Amino acid sequence: MVIENRWPVMAGARFLPVGRLDDLIGALHADGRRVVGPVVEDGGIKMAEIERAAELPFGWTASAAPGLVRLSRRPANDRAAGRAFDNGPAWSGIKPWTFPSRVDALTVETREDGSLGVRVEAPANQPTAVIGARACDLAALAVHDRVLAGGPAIDPDYAARRADLLVVAVECALATSTCFCTSMGTGPEVTTGADVVLAEVDGGFVARSDSPAGERLLAGLDLAEAGPLRVGAAIEQVTKVRDAMGHAVEAEGLHDRLLANLDSPRWEAIAERCLACANCTLVCPTCFCTGTVIESDLDGRESSATRQWDSCFTAGFAQVAGGGSFRPHHADRYRQWLTHKFATWWDQFGSSGCVGCGRCIAWCPVGIDVREELAAIAGPAITDLPAAAPATTPAAAPIAVKGTRILAMAPTALQPGSIRTDYVTATVTEVRPETADTATLRLVTGDAALLAARPGQFVMVAVPAFAIPPISISRINPDGLELTIRAAGPATSFMTRLRPGAELALRGPLGRPWPIEDAYGRDVAIVAGGIGLAPLRGLLDQVLAERDRFSSIRVYLGARTPRDRLFVAEMDALAAGGLDIRATVDRAGPEWLGRVGIITDIFRNAKATGQNVTAFVCGPERMMTAVVDVLGDLDVPREHTWLTLERRMECGVGLCGHCQLGSRFVCRDGPVFSVAELGDDLRREGL
Amino acid sequence: MTTRITSALDRLSPAVHARLAELTRPVAYPAGAVILREGTDTPFLGAILEGRVALRLRVPERGDRVTIVTVEPGELLGWSAVVAPYRATVDAVATEPTRLLAIDAVALRDRLAADCELAAELLPLVLESVSDRLSGSWQQLLDMFGARVHEPW
Numbered sequence: 001m002v003i004e005n006r007w008p009v010m011a012g013a014r015f016l017p018v019g020r021l022d023d024l025i026g027a028l029h030a031d032g033r034r035v036v037g038p039v040v041e042d043g044g045i046k047m048a049e050i051e052r053a054a055e056l057p058f059g060w061t062a063s064a065a066p067g068l069v070r071l072s073r074r075p076a077n078d079r080a081a082g083r084a085f086d087n088g089p090a091w092s093g094i095k096p097w098t099f100p101s102r103v104d105a106l107t108v109e110t111r112e113d114g115s116l117g118v119r120v121e122a123p124a125n126q127p128t129a130v131i132g133a134r135a136c137d138l139a140a141l142a143v144h145d146r147v148l149a150g151g152p153a154i155d156p157d158y159a160a161r162r163a164d165l166l167v168v169a170v171e172c173a174l175a176t177s178t179c180f181c182t183s184m185g186t187g188p189e190v191t192t193g194a195d196v197v198l199a200e201v202d203g204g205f206v207a208r209s210d211s212p213a214g215e216r217l218l219a220g221l222d223l224a225e226a227g228p229l230r231v232g233a234a235i236e237q238v239t240k241v242r243d244a245m246g247h248a249v250e251a252e253g254l255h256d257r258l259l260a261n262l263d264s265p266r267w268e269a270i271a272e273r274c275l276a277c278a279n280c281t282l283v284c285p286t287c288f289c290t291g292t293v294i295e296s297d298l299d300g301r302e303s304s305a306t307r308q309w310d311s312c313f314t315a316g317f318a319q320v321a322g323g324g325s326f327r328p329h330h331a332d333r334y335r336q337w338l339t340h341k342f343a344t345w346w347d348q349f350g351s352s353g354c355v356g357c358g359r360c361i362a363w364c365p366v367g368i369d370v371r372e373e374l375a376a377i378a379g380p381a382i383t384d385l386p387a388a389a390p391a392t393t394p395a396a397a398p399i400a401v402k403g404t405r406i407l408a409m410a411p412t413a414l415q416p417g418s419i420r421t422d423y424v425t426a427t428v429t430e431v432r433p434e435t436a437d438t439a440t441l442r443l444v445t446g447d448a449a450l451l452a453a454r455p456g457q458f459v460m461v462a463v464p465a466f467a468i469p470p471i472s473i474s475r476i477n478p479d480g481l482e483l484t485i486r487a488a489g490p491a492t493s494f495m496t497r498l499r500p501g502a503e504l505a506l507r508g509p510l511g512r513p514w515p516i517e518d519a520y521g522r523d524v525a526i527v528a529g530g531i532g533l534a535p536l537r538g539l540l541d542q543v544l545a546e547r548d549r550f551s552s553i554r555v556y557l558g559a560r561t562p563r564d565r566l567f568v569a570e571m572d573a574l575a576a577g578g579l580d581i582r583a584t585v586d587r588a589g590p591e592w593l594g595r596v597g598i599i600t601d602i603f604r605n606a607k608a609t610g611q612n613v614t615a616f617v618c619g620p621e622r623m624m625t626a627v628v629d630v631l632g633d634l635d636v637p638r639e640h641t642w643l644t645l646e647r648r649m650e651c652g653v654g655l656c657g658h659c660q661l662g663s664r665f666v667c668r669d670g671p672v673f674s675v676a677e678l679g680d681d682l683r684r685e686g687l
Numbered sequence: 688m689t690t691r692i693t694s695a696l697d698r699l700s701p702a703v704h705a706r707l708a709e710l711t712r713p714v715a716y717p718a719g720a721v722i723l724r725e726g727t728d729t730p731f732l733g734a735i736l737e738g739r740v741a742l743r744l745r746v747p748e749r750g751d752r753v754t755i756v757t758v759e760p761g762e763l764l765g766w767s768a769v770v771a772p773y774r775a776t777v778d779a780v781a782t783e784p785t786r787l788l789a790i791d792a793v794a795l796r797d798r799l800a801a802d803c804e805l806a807a808e809l810l811p812l813v814l815e816s817v818s819d820r821l822s823g824s825w826q827q828l829l830d831m832f833g834a835r836v837h838e839p840w
Contacts, residue, residue: 530832560832586827588754593718593782596741597756598826601819620831 006189006235010208013231014223017204018082021053024168027220028129033166036097037131038090044069046092047130056084056132064088064176064358067367085170085200088179089134089357093285097128098165099144101309103157105292106423108464108505109302116503118423118462123160131168133194135187136179136357138169140285142193146349147288152668153419153653157307166213169194171238175245178358180371183249186355188241199234206234248371250380251352257378258343262335262684266377271331273366278311280360280368281337286353287311289657292650296465303465310656312336317658320648326661332686340660342374347663419653419668420449423462423505426480428498434566437487438531439496443504444480450509453481455516455538456644456672459508460652466491470649470667472535473509481506484534484566510652512672514539516546518640519614523551525636527627529558529599529619533566535644536618544579551612557583558599558619562592599623600630610636618644625683628675638676645671645678661687693761694734694788695812703808710794716781723765723779731789732813733764738785740764742777752778756823763816768792769799770813 016024028035039048040057050056059081063070069091074081104121111117133141141162148158172179172188181187190197195214198205206226209215226234281287291310296303310317313333318326327333345353354370361369426445433439445451450459458472461483469491475482487493495504516539524543528536543553555574559565562585575581582602584595595602599619613636617627624643631641647659647666654668662681664670681687696704696711714733716722722740723729735758743752755777758764764787767775773792799806 558832560830564832584757586830586832590741590743590752590754590780592754593739593741595739595757595759596754598823601756601759601823604819622826622829622831626826 006239007231009191010206010226010231010235013206013208013226013234014218014221015204015226015230016198016207016221016223018053018084020204020221020223021056021084023221024217025050025053025131027217028131028166028168031127031129031166031217033127033129033164035129035131036094038085038087040071043071045071045087045090047090047094047097047132050131053084057087058082058084060087061174062087062176064178064362065367066178066361066369067364069362079202080173083173083200085132085198086173088172088174088176089136089359090132091283091359091363093140093283093357093359094130094133094137094167095140095144095285097130098141098161099148099155099158099288103307104304105307106305106462106468107302108305108462110464114501116425116463116505118425118505120156120422123157125157125160125164127164127166128161129166129168131170133167133169134172134357135169135190136181136355137285138167138190138193139181139184139186139355140357141167143286143349143351143353143355144288146351147286148655150349150416151654152416153421153651153655154417155655156421166217167194168196168198168214168217171197171199171234172241173200173237175241176358176362178361178369179245179356180248180358181356182242182245183247183251183371184352184354184356185251188238188245199237201230201233201237206230249356249374250378254374254378255343255346258339258374261377261379262339262687264377266373267331267335270334270368270373271329273368274313274330274334275366276313276315276330276333277365278313279363279365281311281313282309283359283363284341285355285357285359286341288655289317290651291317291656291658292468294465294467300465305462305468307656310658312340312657312660318648320646326647327686329686335686336660338370338373338377341370342378344660344663348665419510421507421653423507424450425503426450426506428500428502428504429480430500431496431498434484435564437496438484438566439487440474440482440484440567441495441498441504442477442480442482443506445506447506450481450506451476451478453509454513455542456514456535457509457511458535458649458652458671459483459506459510461491461495462505462507463491463494466494468650470510470652471495472644474534474537475541476538484531484537486531507652511667512670514616514642514644514672516542518642519543519616520549521551522640523610523613524553525556525603525610525613525615525631526554527556527558527599527615527617527619529623529627530560530564531566532617532619532623532644533557536616537567539616544574553579555579555581556599556602557581558623559583559585560587561585562588562594598626600626603634604630608634610634614640614642616642621646628682639674641675642672643675643678643682645673647671694736695761695763695816696734696788698812699808703805706798706802706805707790707809710798711788711790714787714789716785716787718781718783718785720781720785721778722781722785723775723777725775725778727775729765729768729773729775729792731765731792732768732795733787733789735760735762735764736786736788738781738783738787740785740787741780741782743780744777755827756820757782762819763812765792766813766816769796769810770817 037050038045059074080086107119109117148155169190171190195211209218289310290307293306341353424447426443429444430442458470460468461471462468471483474484485492485495487496588596645666649659649667650656652667654665659666740758741754742756743754
C-alpha cells in the first residue's frame with residue numbers, strides 16, 4: 001500500500017550516478033555554500049564539512065543497540081559495498097549546523113566615557129548545504145522551526161542559519177535496532193522539508209526535487225530519468241526499512257498516559273541506572289535547551305555572553321536563587337526529559353518532541369531504552385481501535401494522535417516574533433537602601449516599551465562581567481522603572497552597590513503581568529512575603545490609582561524580621577492614609593510591638609467568606625502554598641488567586657528551557673499564574 | 688479602623704459557655720505588663736479580646752528576649768493552664784493595652800475532670816491553639832525569607 005502511494009511522489013525522479021556525486025557537491029560549492037555530509041570519525045559517523053564525495057562513508061555499515069554503536073566495513077563482495085549512506089543516521093544529526101553548541105550572543109562593555117555599551121551579536125552564518133540528512137533529521141528540523149523560530153521570541157542565529165540552509169536528504173536503506181521513526185510518524189520516507197531527496201540504489205541515486213531550489217540544483221546537473229525499475233527499487237527499499245522497524249512505541253494517547261503516571265515507581269528505578277550524563281540530550285536532534293555563559297576580561301570592563309547547549313540532566317539546570325534546585329534528583333530530571341519529549345511538548349508546540357531516531361538509546365552509556373521505559377511507565381494505549389500504521393505525515397504538521405488531550409497554553413497575545421530580544425540602556429538616578437542586603441534602583445529611560453511595562457513583568461539586567469539576572473519591576477514611573485534587588489550573588493551584589501549615574505542594560509519588559517482587571521469590582525488582597533513585595537508594589541500603585549474600581553483593598557505583609565521589611569516608610573504612609581495594611585514578621589526583638597508569626601496567621605481567623613476576593617500573592621514558594629491553602633479554606637476562588645512563580649530564568653523569552661514547569665515556560669507563559677491554571681503542578685515536587 | 692472584639696470562647700455552645708462563665712473574669716493589662724512568666728505556674732487560660740500579647744523567650748547567654756509569636760484577639764493564651772505540669776513555657780508580655788477573659792486554671796482543671804461536655808468542647812480549642820503554635824514554629828524554622836547562601840547571579 002505504501003508502495004502504491006509512493007509512485008506519484010517519485011514521478012519525474014532522475015538518476016544520479018554515484019560517480020557524479022562530486023558534480024552535485026561542486027554545484028553546491030558553486031552556489032556559495034559549504035557542504036556538510038556524513039564522515040567516519042572516531043568510530044562513529046558524524047556530519048562534517050566535506051569537499052568531495054570520497055569523504056563520505058562509502059562501504060561502511062552500522063549496527064546499534066542500547067548503549068552500543070558499531071561501524072564495520074562491508075565485505076568487498078557485498079552488493080552494498082559501494083554505497084555511501086547505507087549506514088543509518090549520523091550520531092550528530094544536522095543540529096550542530098543549524099543550532100550549534102556555542103554561539104556568541106552579546107557583548108557588554110564599559111566605554112571610555114563611562115557609558116555602557118551593549119551589542120547583540122549579529123548571526124555570522126555561511127550558506128550551508130547538508131547532504132545525507134535523514135527523515136528523522138528533517139522532522140527534528142521542523143520541530144526546531146516551531147520552537148526556535150515559530151514562537152513569540154525567535155532565536156536570530158537559528159533563523160539566519162535556517163534561511164540559508166539547503167537540504168539534500170537521503171531515504172534510509174537501513175534501520176538499526178534503535179530506530180523507531182515509524183512509531184513517531186516521521187520516517188523512514190522523506191516526505192517534507194528537503195530540497196532534494198536521494199534514494200541510494202545500485203550504481204547511484206534516485207533523485208527527486210522537493211523545492212524550487214532543489215529543482216534548480218537537479219536541473220543544472222542535466223540528469224536522465226531514473227526509470228520505473230530504479231524507482232521501484234527505491235520504493236521497495238524504504239518499505240523494507242519501515243517493515244523491519246515495526247511499531248515499537250504506542251504513540252496513541254501517550255501524552256495523557258505519561259502525565260497520568262508522574263508518580264510511577266519506575267522513575268526511581270530508572271534513576272538507579274541513569275548517570276545524568278546528558279548524553280541523550282546532546283545527541284537528541286530536538287533538544288534545544290541552552291545556557292548563557294559569561295566571560296569577562298580581567299578588569300571587568302567588557303564581557304561577552306555565549307549561548308551554549310545545556311541539559312535538563314545537569315544538577316544546575318533547574319537551580320534557582322539560594323542554590324536550591326527544583327529537580328534535585330535524577331528521577332526528577334529523567335521524568336522531566338521524557339515527559340517533555342512525549343507529552344508536554346505537545347502542549348507547548350503542537351507536536352511530539354521525539355522523532356524516533358533512537359540516538360538517545362544507542363548513545364546512553366547504560367543502555368536505557370526510551371521505548372522500554374515508555375511502555376513500562378505509560379502502559380498500553382487505552383483504546384478499542386486497532387492501531388493504524390502511522391501515515392507518512394508531513395513532519396511540519398502536528399501528528400494527530402487519538403486520545404490526546406492538549407492543553408491550550410500559548411498565550412494568545414504572544415504572536416510569533418512579538419517578544420523583543422534587544423537591550424536598551426537605562427541610567428540609575430537614585431539608589432535607595434531598603435534593608436541590609438536590598439536596594440531599590442530608580443532608573444530613567446526613554447524606551448517606550450520599557451515605559452509601557454506592566455506590574456508583574458520583569459527585565460533581564462546586564463552589566464559587564466556578571467551574569468544577566470531576571471529582576472522584577474517594582475515600580476513603573478513616567479520616566480523609567482524601579483528595580484528592587486536583593487544582593488544574593490555577585491551580579492545582584494554589584495547592582496545594589498551602583499551609584500547614581502551608572503548605566504544598566506535592560507531587555508524587556510518580559511512575562512505576563514498581574515491581571516489587575518480580574519479584580520475589578522472585587523475585594524483585593526495583596527499578600528507579600530519578603531522580597532515578594534517588590535513585584536507587588538507596582539500592582540499596589542495601580543490598584544490605588546484605580547481605587548474606585550475595587551470593593552476593598554487589603555495588604556498583608558510578611559518578613560523575616562522587622563529589619564527585613566521593604567518600603568517601610570511608604571507602607572507606613574499608606575497605612576496612615578487609611579489603607580488596610582497588616583504586617584507580621586517571623587521573629588523580632590522586644591523593641592518590635594507589631595505582630596509576630598507566619599503570614600497565614602493574619603487571615604486564618606477571618607470570618608468573612610473570600611468568594612469575592614481576588615488575591616495576588618508573591619513570596620517564597622513554601623509561603624505561597626501555605627497562603628493558597630488558607631485562602632482556599634476561606635473560599636477564595638482558585639481562578640482568582642494569582643501567584644508569581646520562581647524558576648531559573650536564563651533567556652526570559654521561552655527559548656532556553658530552564659524555567660519549564662510542566663507545559664509552561666514560567667518566563668514566557670508566566671511568571672504570573674492563577675492557582676487554577678497551575679493545578680497539581682503547584683505542589684508536585686521535582687517537576 | 689475599629690477592631691471587632693471576638694473571643695475564641697464564642698465558638699463554644701451557649702450552655703458550655705454559660706457554665707464556663709462562672710470561672711471566668713475579665714482582665715485588663717497595660718502595655719508592657721508581664722502576663723505570664725516562663726517556668727512559673729500558669730494562672731489562667733485566657734481568651735484575648737483586644738490588644739496584643741508577645742510570647743517571648745530569653746536568648747541563652749545574651750540576656751535579651753526574642754518574640755516567637757504574638758497572640759491576637761480571637762486567640763487563646765496560656766494552654767499550659769490545662770496541660771501538665773501547668774507551667775508557662777514562655778514569657779507573655781502585653782505590647783498594647785490588652786483585655787482578655789481569664790478562666791482560673793485550677794478551677795478549670797477541676798471542671799474539665801467533672802464536666803465531659805465542657806471538656807469535649809473546650810479541649811479541641813486548646814489543641815488547635817497548640818497546633819497553630821507548633822506549625823507556625825515549624826514554618827519559622829524553615830526561615831524561608833532568610834538570607835540565602837548562594838545564587839547563580
